[in-house]
Amino acid sequence: MTAATHSPSFPSEAESADAVLLGLDPEQREVATTLRGPVCVLAGAGTGKTRAITHRIAYGVRSGVLQPASVLAVTFTNRAAGEMRGRLRALGAGGVQARTFHSAALRQLQYFWPRAVGGELPRLVERKIQLVAEAGARCRVRLDRNELRDVTGEIEWAKVTQTVPGDYPAAAHKAGREAPRDAAEIAQIYSAYEQLKRDRVMIDFEDVLLLTVGILQDRHDIAETIRAQYQHFVVDEYQDVSPLQQRLLELWLGDRDDLCVVGDASQTIYSFTGATPDHLLDFRNRHPQATVVKLVRDYRSTPQVVHLANGLLGQARGRAADHRLELVSQREPGPEPVYAEYADEPAEAEGVARRIRDLIKSGVPAGEIAVLFRINAQSEVYEQALADAGVPYQLRGAERFFERQEVRRAIAELRSAARFGANDPLLDDVVELPAQVRAVLSANGWTPQPPAGSGAVRDQWESLAALVRLAEDFARARREVTLADLVVELDERAAAQHAPTVQGVTLASLHAAKGLEWDAVFLVGLTDGMLPITYAKSDDQIEEERRLLYVGVTRARLHLTLSWALARSPGGRASRRPSRFLNGLRPGSLGGGPRSTGGAGGIERGARRRHRGPVLCRVCGKTLNDAGEMKLMRCEDCPSDMDEGLYERLRDWRAEQAKSLGQPAYCVFTDKTLMAIAEAAPSDGGELAMISGVGGRKLERFGADVLAICAGQEPGEADGGDA
Template sequence: MTAATSSTLFPQGSTPGAYAATPRDADAVLDGLDPEQREVATSLHGAVCVLAGAGTGKTRAITHRIAYGVRAGILQPASVLAVTFTNRAAGEMRGRLRQLGAGGVQARTFHSAALRQLQYFWPKAVGGEVPRLVERKVQLVAEAAARCRVRLDRNELRDVTGEIEWSKVTQTVPEDYPAVAAKSGREAPRDAAEIGRIYATYEQLKRDRGVIDFEDVLLLTVGVLQERPDIADQVRRQYQHFVVDEYQDVSPLQQRLLDLWLGERDSLCVVGDASQTIYSFTGATPDHLLNFRTRHPRATVVKLIRDYRSTPQVVHLANGLLSQARGRAAEHRLELVSQREAGPDPAYAAYADEPAEAEGTARRIRELITPVEQGGGGIPASQIAVLYRVNAQSELYEQALADAQVPYQLRGAERFFERPEVREAGLLLRGAARGGSADPALADADIPSQVRAVLGSRGWTPEPPAGSGAVRDRWESLAALVRLAEDFAASRPGATLSDLVAELDERAAAQHAPTVEGVTLASLHAAKGLEWDAVFLVGLTEGMMPITYAKTEQQIEEERRLLYVGVTRARRHLTLSWALSRAPGGRASRRPTRFLN
C-alpha cells in the first residue's frame, strides 16, 4: 500500500518516523512503571496476555507499551491498531498516546475501525457506495413486528431489538434463534419462535431498503476479509500490531474479526480481567481471554495485581468476595495487593426499611461533603457515588438527596420522574384523580388499590415479569410508584388520590433542578470503568443482589462479579447497606446478600 493510499484508508495523526527516536527517549517512557507494568511495556514481540485487576493501571501499562515500541523504533505508529469498547475509552487512550509522543497510533472501538475499513474497501469489493447505516434500529424492528402481526409495546420493542443484537454478535441466524436461545438459557421477552420470525423479517426489510445496522458493520467487514484475500492482505500490511483492551468483553463476532485482522501472525497484546465480566447478556464472553494461552502456547503472560486505586481495607473485601466464587472465571481470579496507605474499614449498615436506608445514606453523604473545618469529610460531591442494581432504585435516593439538599446527577438513565412510563403513569393518575376512579367499584378504595388499578392497565402486575430487560425495567418503575402510594397512604391517613398526585408533582419539581457538581447515582453496570473517593452500595438484599431472575450458577456468579465491580470503584470510603423490610412498619423478613457471608 502506498503512503497516499494508507493515509486515505486510515488517516494518521502523524506519519511514521515523524521524529527521530533514540533509545534514551524510549527508556524515559518506562520511568515510573512498576516491575509488572514495565514487563508489559517491554514485551513487544509475539502474543502477550495481560491479566489486569481493577485499579492496577492497565491503561497506563498498554499506552506506555505502545509508546515505548514507537520511540524505540520497533513499532511504526501507522502499523498499530489499539481497540477498545467505548468511544470514551478510545478517546482517553488517544490522548495518553499523544502525550507520550505516539500520536500516529490508531485507537478505536471495534465498530469504528471496521466501519472505516468497510467504507474504504466497499467500492472495490462490492461496488458503489456503502449502504446507509441505520443509527436506531428500533423503528425497523417495529415495522418487522407489524408485518408479522405482532404487537409490541415500547419496552418489548427494546427487548426484542436486544435479542436481535445478541443473535448477530453470537452469529446466530433467525431460524436458529429459538434453539440457540434455549441452549444459552436466555429468558426470551416473547415467544422465541415469534422473535425468530421478527428477526428474519427485520433482515429482509434491511435488504429491501439497502441499509445496514451496527452489527452488520462487523459482519460485512468479516465477509469482505474472508472472501477477498487480496483485501485481507492489504489490511494486514497496514496493521501489523494489535492491542485489545477489556478483552473479557469480546463477542464471538469481534473475535472473528480480530482473527481475520491478524491472519497467521501473533503480534497481539490483549488486556482483561475475567472477574469483571458483567455483560454476558449482550454476547460478551471471557472464554477468549481464558483460552488465550491454549491458542497462543508461547504467549507472554503478565499479571497486574498492584492496586493503586483502593485502600487495603477495600481491596481485602474485594478479594474476599471473589474467594467464594465458582466457575472458570473464578479459577483465574487475581489476588490484588493495595499500594495505598490504610483507610477506614468498609462500613456495613442494616436499616429497618428502604426509605430509612436512603435517608441514612443521604445523611452520611451530607457529612462527607461538609468542609473539614466544619467537622466534615471535605470530599467533593462529584467524588461520591451511590450504586444500585436496577435503575428503578434511584427514586428513593433522588428524593433523599434532594431533601438533604445534596446535588446529584444520574448516569446511564433518565431521572425517575422523567422516565416515559413514570410520566405516562402520572398523567393517568391525574386523570383518575380529576374524574374520580374510572372503576366505580374502586371509588371508595384506598389510595394504593386505586393506583394498582390504574397502573394495572399499563403493565403493572403484583408479580414481576420473568427475566431482565426493558419490560422488567418498566415494571420496576411502576412498582416503585405503587410502593410510593403505599408509603404515602400509611403516612397520611385520610389522604386522597389528588393528594398523592400533588405529592408526585412536588417530588418531580424538587428533582428537576439542574445539577453539575453532584453525587453520582448509577446502576452497577453503568459504573464500570469509573471510580470515586466514596462509594455507597445500596439495596444489597437477597432478590436484588443476586437479582431474582439470576437462577443458574453462571448467572449468580455474574451477579457476584457485578458486586465486585461495585466494591472496586471505591478509593477510600465504602459503605454497604440493606433494608430489612421494604416499607416503614413492614415485617423485617429480608436478608442481606449471600455474597457478604
C-alpha cells in the same frame, strides 16, 4: 550550534524511549518492553492497565520497533478510545489508531465496499427499534415500547453470536436467555427485520462487523491489504469480546501473532450482550508461546477495600474464579468498610444521604461520591433522600426517575383519573388510594407479579411498582388521602429533584459504573433477590452477579459503605436478608469477616433493630427466597398445618368486606395473607402484625374482626370503614 549544546534538549531516540518507562512498576515495565509475539496482560481492577498498554505502544514507537500507522488499539467504548488517544498523544505516539471494534470495522467497510461489492455502502439504520416495530407488524405481533427494546436486544445478541433467525430458539434455550416473547415469535420478527433491511438497502451496527468479516473471509486481497496496514494489535477489556468480534480480530491478524490483549475475567459482567471471558482464558491454549503478565498492584483502593474485594472473589466458583487475581494495595491504610443495616428502604436512603452530607462537610467533593445500585428503578428513593438533604446529584446511565417515559405517562394517567374522579371507569367502586393507583397503572403495564427475566419490560414494571409502593406508603402515612393529593405529592417530589447536577453525587447502576472510580462509594440495596437478582437462576448467572458486586467494591478508593434494608417500607415485616455474597465477609456473619481495626468497621444498625437473619421454612428449614413462601414461612411444597375451617371463615368474611367497600377481594387481604393468618391463628394484635401483608392500616381497620374469627367468635359489627 554544536551537538554538545543541543543534545540535553533533544535526547536520543533511545533516551526518549527509556523516558517512557520511568514511573512504571516492574510488571507494567515488562508489559511495556515486551513488544513482539503474543502478550496476555491479566490486569486486576485499579492496577494501571491503561497506563501499561499506552506506555507499551509509546515505547515501541519511540524505540523504532513500531510504526505509529501500523498499530491498531481496540477498546469497547468511545470514551475509552478517546482517553487512550489522549494518553498516546501526550506520550508522543499520536499517529496510533485507537478505536472501538465498530468504528474500526466501519472505517474499513466504507473504504473497501466499492472494491469488494461495488456502489455505495448501504445506509446505516438510525433507529433500529422503529424497524423492529415494522418487522413485528409484518408478523402480526404488536410490541409495546419496552418489548421493542427487549426484542431488539435479542436480535443484537443473536447477531453478535452469529446466530441466524432459524437457529435463534435453540441457541437462546442453550444460552439460558429469558426471552421477552416466545422464541419462535422473536425468530420470526428477526427474519422479517433482516428482510426489511435488505428491501431498503440498509445495514445496522452488527452488520458492520458481519459484513467486514464476510469481506475479509471472501476477499484475500483485501484482507492482505489490511494486514499490511496494521501489523500490531492491542485489545483492551478482552474479557468482553463477543464471538463476532473475536472472529474479526482473527481475520485482522491472519497467521500472525503480533497481538497484545488485556483483561480481567473477574470483571465480566456483560454476558447478556454476548460477551464471554473464554477468549481471554483460552489465550494460552491458542498461543502456547504467549508471554503472560499479571498486574496485581492496586493503586486505586486502600488495603481495607482491596481485602474485601479479594474476599469476595475468594468465595467465587467457576472458570473465571479459577483465574482470579489476588490484588495487593499500594496505598496507605484507610477506614474499614462500613456495613449498615436499616429497618426499611426509606431509612436506608436517608441514612446514606446523612453519611454523604457528613462526607461532603469533611471535605470530600460531591463529585467524588457515588451511590451504586443493581437496577435503575432503585434510584427514586435515593434521588428523593439526597434532594431532601440538599445534596446535589447526577444520574448516570439512566433518566431521572420522574423523567422516565413510563413514569411521566403513569403520572399523567393518575392526574387524569384524579380530575375525572368517579367518572373514570377504571375507578368504579374502588375507594382505597393504593387500589386506585393499582387500577390506573394496570392499564399502563403494572401487574401484581413482575414479568419474567430482565430487560426493558422488567425495568418499566419496576418503575410502576415504585409508584404503587409510594402510593401505599403515602396512604399509610396520612389519613383520608385522595388521588389528587397523591398527584400533588408526586409533582412536589419531581420539582424537588431539580437540584444542581454539576459536581453532584453520582447515582448509577453497577453496570453503568464499570470503568469509573470515586473516593467514596455506597453500595446499596444489598439483599438476596436484588443482588443476586431474583431472575439469576443458574450457577453462571449467580457468579456474574457476584462479579457485579466485585466491580462495585473496586470502584472505591477510600470510603466504602455496604448497606441493606430488612423491609421494603416502614412498619413492614423484616423478612429480607443481606446478600449471600456478604456471608463470611461482614462482621458477625457465618464464616467470620474481614479484619477489623474498630472505629468505622462493623455493622451499623441504621434502624436499631435486631437482624432477623435469613427467612427459613418452619417445616423443613430451607432458606426461603420467594415472596409468597416467605409470607407463609414455609416452602410451597411443604405440608401446611392450616386450619381449613378458619381459612374458609376468613374468606367469607373477606368477601363481605370487599363487597361493602366496593373493592376487589385482594384489596382487603390477598389469598397468601389469609393462608398465613389461618396457619398462624394469631391470638393478639402483636402476632397478627407480624404476618406479612398485615400493615398498620389494615391492622387498625380489620384487626379486631380477624382476631375474633381466629378465636372462633363472630366478628364485631364494624363495617370495615376507617377507625
